[in-house]
Amino acid sequence: MRDLQDRHNTTMLFISHDLRVVQFMCDEIGVMYLGEIVEQGPRERIYGAPAHPYTQALLASAPGKGGGRRARLQGEIPSAHAVPSGCAFRTRCPYAFDRCVSEKPAMRDVGGGQKGACHLLDRAAVAA
Numbered sequence: 001m002r003d004l005q006d007r008h009n010t011t012m013l014f015i016s017h018d019l020r021v022v023q024f025m026c027d028e029i030g031v032m033y034l035g036e037i038v039e040q041g042p043r044e045r046i047y048g049a050p051a052h053p054y055t056q057a058l059l060a061s062a063p064g065k066g067g068g069r070r071a072r073l074q075g076e077i078p079s080a081h082a083v084p085s086g087c088a089f090r091t092r093c094p095y096a097f098d099r100c101v102s103e104k105p106a107m108r109d110v111g112g113g114q115k116g117a118c119h120l121l122d123r124a125a126v127a128a
Contacts, residue, residue, distance in 0.1 A: 019059065038052045052116045076092075
C-alpha cells in the first residue's frame with residue numbers, strides 16, 4: 001500500500017487500531033474517541049508530542065512504550081448511544097475538570113499543523 005501511495009502519488013484513508021501500522025502508513029493522523037476526532041496532525045507531531053490525553057494514553061499503551069507497562073485508563077467506555085455531556089472523554093480523563101462536564105471542547109491549533117479538542121489546551125495557551 002505504501003508503495004502504491006508513493007508510485008501513484010495517491011491519497012488513501014487508512015483506518016486501524018494498530019498504532020505501529022498507522023505510524024508506518026500515514027503522513028497525517030486523526031485520532032478518534034467515540035466517533036469524534038479529538039486530535040489530528042502530521043505523524044511526527046502526533047507521535048512526538050501528543051496533545052490530547054486520549055492520544056497520550058493510546059501511545060503509552062503501545063507495545064514497547066513505558067517500560068513494557070500498559071497505560072490503563074480509568075472508568076468504563078461510555079456507550080456511543082449515550083455520549084457524556086461536554087467532553088466525551090471526561091469520564092476516563094485523569095485531567096478532567098468542571099468545564100469538561102458542561103462544554104464540548106473545540107478543535108484548537110496546537111502548532112505545526114496539529115490540532116486538538118481539549119480544554120487543557122486553553123490552559124496551556126494562557127500559561128505561555
